[in-house]
Amino acid sequence: MENKNEKVIVIIGPTAVGKTKLSIELAKRFNGEVISGDSMQIYKGMDIGTAKIKQEEMEGIPHHLLDIKSPEESYSVAEFQSMVRPLITDITNRGKMPMIVGGTGLYIQSVLYDYKFTDSKGNEQLRSELEKKAAIMGKEALYEELVQIDPVSAKKIHPNNVRRVIRALEIYYDCGKTMSEVEHTNEANPLYDVALIGLTMDREQLYKRINYRVDLMVEEGLLEEVKGLYKTGLRDCQSIQAIGYKEIYSYLDGVQSLDSAIEQLKQNSRRYAKRQLTWFRNKMNVEWFDMTPPLSMDEKVEEIFQYIAGKFSGKEN
Structure with missing residues (x-):
């Protein structure tokens, strides 16, 4: 376009x-x-x-x-x-x-x-699961998960910004590409x-x-x-x-x-x-x-x- x-x-x-x-x-x-x-x-x-x-x-x-x-x-x-x-x-x-x-x-x-966008509406079920994970294990554990999967995006996202951390993980688990890979394309x-x-x-x-x-x-x-x-x-x-x-x-x-x-x-x-x-x-x-x-x-x-x-x-x- x-x-x-x-x-x-x-x-x-x-x-x-x-x-x-x-x-x-x-x-x-x-x-x-x-x-x-x-x-x-x-x-x-x-x-x-x-x-x-x-x-x-x-x-x-x-x-x-x-x-x-x-x-x-x-x-x-x-x-x-x-x-x-x-x-x-x-x-x-x-x-x-x-x-x-x-x-x-x-x-x-x-x-x-x-x-x-990988999915403009997002995966609500996956997001809900990640939110529960954050509530149970803590936002630090979720952020560490992102560091392991997508260190490039993790550097750009503050550990306290749980919504952005969840979105980055959601993209990866939903489509198999990291947020940084999606942005690069x-x-x-x-x-x-x-x-x-x-x-x-x-x-x-x-x-x-x-x-x-x-x-x-x-x-x-x-x-x-x-x-x-x-x-x-x-x-x-x-x-x-x-x-x-x-x-x-x-x-x-x-x-x-x-x-x-x-x-x-x-x-x-x-x-x-x-x-x-x-x-x-x-x-x-x-x-x-x-x-x-x-x-x-x-x-x-x-x-x-x-x-x-x-x-x-x-x-x-």
């Missing part, structure tokens, strides 16, 4: 770097519609903690894949891929420019490249005529912005938002593992103080930003733009606009 006649703008980068504001300004210039590339903004009622764009911030620009799932539902890369590719075609056919904006690298990679050439924009920033400045954003989230009612989910009895599901929710849950469970939970949230957000940058630099062919002041947003928008216009016209440097 190749859609080289379909143009796609993609804006990626770490949390709090300025993707949202830039995407709106570029959407105005390119007659664009935004597709969220964030794996958590799909959930209804999870607005503050996911830094979901507000209605007034959209400035009339259509946004897709926001608020499409209930928090108790799961969501996969394969599901994202199957939703976004038809969306790109639909937006293009209406004479608009599709723009994918977000920070979940694997999701975006799965759309842009010939990313194949995925085609490296993009399927679309894509302008892949990466935003970066001086680390100290970025970390200050992340800390400020967390303080702002608390002011805007993050605690109340998470309490609402907590009171429904929601736990042990994909959405609550998100940064911004799991930390407040630990406070509500009485595990730590609110101040400690907020500090942990800031630290986890900074670490996540660092992992995002590392992932993007290692996995995708990105044109990077430094968003560190003193250049204004208007100047950055103009610079990036010129790059994209040149790339799509074949006049890039």
Whole structure:
């Protein structure tokens, strides 16, 4: 499947770097519609903690894949891929420019490249057996099993990320190939005529912005938002593992103080930003733009606009 006649703008980068504001300004210039590339903004009622764009911030620009799932539902890369590719075609056919904006690298990679899945739905019975194994023997034993089977993938997955460990084992036992072998076979050439924009920033400045954003989230009612989910009895599901929710849950469970939970949230957000940058630099062919002041947003928008216009016209440097 190749859609080289379909143009796609993609804006990626770490949390709090300025993707949202830039995407709106570029959407105005390119007659664009935004597709969220964030794996958590799909959930209804999870607005503050996911830094979901507000209605007034959209400035009339259509946004897709926001608020499409209930928090108790799961969501996969394969599901994202199957939703976004038809969306790109639909937006293009209406004479608009599709723009994918977000920070979940694997999701975006799965759309842009010939990313194949062994079984998009997964093997539920096998997954259930592996979950029971983790509960009985411990997550460490499960991770060690992955180290023996697929050391390449094991290096990329944190031992505490049981869901990812189980998924890697599931792939191996279900199809006889390791996750790293499956990923290696995925085609490296993009399927679309894509302008892949990466935003970066001086680390100290970025970390200050992340800390400020967390303080702002608390002011805007993050605690109340998470309490609402907590009171429904929601736990042990994909959405609550998100940064911004799991930390407040630990406070509500009485595990730590609110101040400690907020500090942990800031630290986890900074670490996540660092992992995002590392992932993007290692996995995708990105044109990077430094968003560190003193250049204004208007100047950055103009610079990036010129790059994209040149790339799509074949006049890039």
